[in-house]
Amino acid sequence: MTKEIEITYTENETVIDGGKSGTLIADLKSLFKGPVLLANALPVFVGFWLALHFTGGSLLANGKLFWLTIIGSTILMAGALVLNNWYDVDIDTVMERTQKRPTVTGNISLKTVLGIGISMSAIGMIMLLFTTLEAAIYGFIGWFTYVIMYTMWTKRKYTLNTVIGSISGAVTPTIGWAAIAPTWHIVPIMLFIILFIWQMPHTFAIAMRKYNEYKAANVAMLPVVRGFKMTKRQMFVYIACLLPLPFYLGSLGMVFIVLATILNIGFLAVSIRGFFTKDDNRWAYVMFIYSVNYIAILFLLMVAVTLPVF
Template sequence: MTKEMEISYREEQARIDKKEAGSFIADLKSLFKGPVLIANALPVFVGFWLALYFTDGSLLANSQLFWLTIIGSTVLMGGALVLNNWYDVDIDTVMKRTQKRPTVTGHFSLKTVLTIGIVLSVIGMVMLFFTTIEAAVYGFIGWFTYVIMYTMWTKRKYTLNTVIGSISGAVTPLIGWAAIAPAYHIVPVVLFLILFIWQMPHTFAIAIRKYDEYKAADVAMLPVVRGIRMTKRQMFVYVACLLPLPFYLGSLGMAFVILATLLNIGYVAMSIGGFFTKDDYRWATMMFFYSVNYIAILFLLMVAVTLPIF
């Protein structure tokens, strides 16, 4: 082999290795549903942060507890999401948006995925037990409702699946708060309600956008079972239920209440617009992106208004 051929071979091998590494990372992101995992970690952090704020605690003094809470809850949620991928492989094969998941492509064997899901779930629970029992209980509730109640029981059979699934996401700020103090304070309760209610129109927007895929996979999402018109009405009701909640968080300051209320008014206006649109897909897409930005801005705002400079 000439020197030029050897260099060419090495370059080609490097390109192949880079492509395989990129594919592996993409598979991991898909397996762990990266964006969903990150989105669920934020409320845990906010719950922890606000608990410190209301108990005059210090993040630096509780740094070890902070990392146990964040890493433990994230690992536990990651385990739940992996188990969801393992169980849903049959419908993921039908739905276009999930056909690249490694469970469908065969890049990861189902036995491997099941093992990863169980191991991560156990590790996450153990880590949360080193915070407080209450935080671990909320973590288990989130895991159980998502894996057992939602994935394995209601998702394919009942439109109630969205309500059940919303519980698992709504307990996340309770995990963070309970690591510092008991979560019977009004603030973590309202955070739970915000997340629980918000997930309904958020998920319905996804279901409208992916109506054909859910129908093909025979998943009992509300638009498929009861129609898009009914779904729009329920979305409006849930969004309207968010309106009074910022007023229960007056302890975060008037600036927060005003800004959160403006976000809610915008959300209500968009949901009303759904009754007059002719392009349901476009409207649902707008509702989806508004909901994603809504919850991120709202929770980051809670941190911003409780920084020492305020």
Template structure:
């Protein structure tokens, strides 16, 4: 039996901090806070780089900036909530998701569905006040994640990772398109980098949570094809990242050198996987590297385009 969310009060009329803390934890879990933040960064980078290459100013574009960032974050939050709503049966089986409010019953599925739909609609409307191109990219990301990935491929096909990667890869396109048309080489390369990076990143997670995905009957590559095939694919995808910094020469030599070093380190770690005797430990190291890799890479794009370096 599920129950609706509420703020609880003690007998003296003060807020019950324990229950309120539980509510906050539930909301963080429902919105997948780390994932939401990680997806907001590429939107900002896309917006920032579009301003840089068009000679725009963040201060002069502040209204458009907030519409883009808030609108895309709300829309992505709605998509993540809908994912929680639809995947409640899987989340009940998997240990890492058993504390989600959809599983514990702290939020009713009806409430979660309402939140997901409302946030998706609000975010979409906000983005339509930026540019139609940005709104289209945002819808593509939402549709790919909610419909194509969550409701169709996740449980049936190992290609679910490829489909899911599209939704994350369009995020910098949203930010860029809010400022200028996205047929520029830079946003296209950002899309490609994010798309390719998500593959080894997701495979590392799937390897670590192999038993959980298997129990939940989710068609992740390690479950269906095994670890050896997964490691080979991780190596191939990471190798595909190697030439990409050279297409971003407009960001300067410092960026090219540092991004290439990050790629070499990533590739070296993937090669290590062919010789490791502890797959779980290696997969965790790959996960940590992948998270730091993408954060450093995108923050580096901001750093090298700051006025003090121009």
């Protein structure tokens, strides 16, 4: 589930470990997958926020814990993303959208990248251990499934890779919630399920758009292995599974249920359109854009309906 960014090189050049010249800031943004990192920080915040709401706590009174949770989880996720770049350098060389990553261009040596990935992973885990053990466990689950289970085991071999990778993204709100309270509550469970299911059509849309690149790199994405028709059917099924989930979050109020249901119906409608389109690439792009906006709006809506004005 990655939204890649284009790197624009400027005249301000920096060399790291004898690599090729390039913009240091741009290289670091690419190495840490900046947009992906920020996107994963939002569910952590929402999980933390909702835990405070349902336990009667306040953000001000838990300021130190909040920053430990947000910064620790973000650093841990950054470490996982860096290790992904380090391990995937061979296929990143083949795929056009990843050829400007510093691991491919040589702007940052692979030895340095490995050191950064390991160091940030360790620092992030240590910071989460200063929150609660449960939050740290969820953080480790996310790191382990992304780095070991997804990147190093399933990504190149099995279409199941998307399912495995979705676990790492789905645990993010449980990290935030667990820093405040135990996660045996319907809200964090639903947040996990929503994120897990949502990542499937989101990732499939990316894989359809980048079909030729994944095929050239021999990455076992569903569209490459089973074709577009099967992918569209699975996207429809996963999106349909999102329809009942807002009703399990009745504690967030009727406004949330209604708006979330409208978002789900719109998502399903776009999915159905895919069965009749003649331009799969354009449709996949629309699906990708809708999915990105869908999850951002849905999670921000959870915060909005729990503000004091509601």
